[in-house]
Amino acid sequence: LDEMGPADFAPGTGMDVRPHPHIGLATLTYLLDGALFHRDSLGHAQEITPGAVNLMVAGRGVVHSERSPPAFRASGGKMRGLQFWIGLPKKFEETDPGFEHHGREALPALEGEGFRLRLAIGALHGLSAPTTAFSSCFLADVALDAGATYELSADQEERALYVLAGEIAIDGAAFPAGELVVIRPGAPVALRAKQPSRFAALGGEAMDGPRYLWWNFVSSDRERIFAARAAWEAGHFKSIEGDPEFIPAPELKAL
Missing domain, CATH: 2.60.120.10 (Jelly Rolls)
Incomplete structure (x- = not known):
């Protein structure tokens, strides 16, 4: 569980989480105030507003960015939200990545x-x-x-x-x-x-066994974490169209 904010952005400023990778989990984003724009390596581009849900399934690997949309950045305002990392059962850890959005009314x-x-x-x-x-x-x-x-x-x-x-x-x-x-x-x-x-x-329900969690990666297999880091550093993850920035992985010595 991560709480974003609360923050009060001045006009012309905003939130910028540059492209970064995930494996082995699903992220559920739920806003309380403000707005956020999601882009991912699957080609999805979706603004989320309070009371709606963005669910991104990382599975075997996905890249996404989270930024303040242009209208919010221009006007400024309050920003607050929750993001939950949901552990995937072992049989789904390497599933195909995916994304879905459900509006407040749904x-x-x-x-x-x-x-x-x-x-x-x-x-x-x-x-x-x-x-x-x-x-x-x-x-x-x-x-x-x-x-x-x-x-x-x-x-x-x-x-x-x-x-x-x-x-x-x-x-x-x-x-x-x-x-x-x-x-x-x-x-x-x-x-x-x-x-x-x-x-x-x-x-x-409780997880079906222990998990390794490092940076943005989650897996029941220790070696899978090392492999994912190496793949990100080598540029083997698919990039996000229209968002070419890159967050380097931190150093990983041991798990």
């Missing part, structure tokens, strides 16, 4: 007493998101009114929540914005908002 939503929820991937509360999932998982954007309670089901083996705004109480313990709360498996948990709050709820 994602299922649910409203209850004092809460509002949008589901970015997976299944939750009888909802099912259109986003491709290679394993059982979920990610939901949840807003709670002050004093409201939300119950997170125990359907998934691993669960957590990341507090984006406000303050959440669980069994008398308070968790402010910026806290990642890992929940013990096995039982539903009630979350109460001590003030108007927002959090990302996420979870899924």
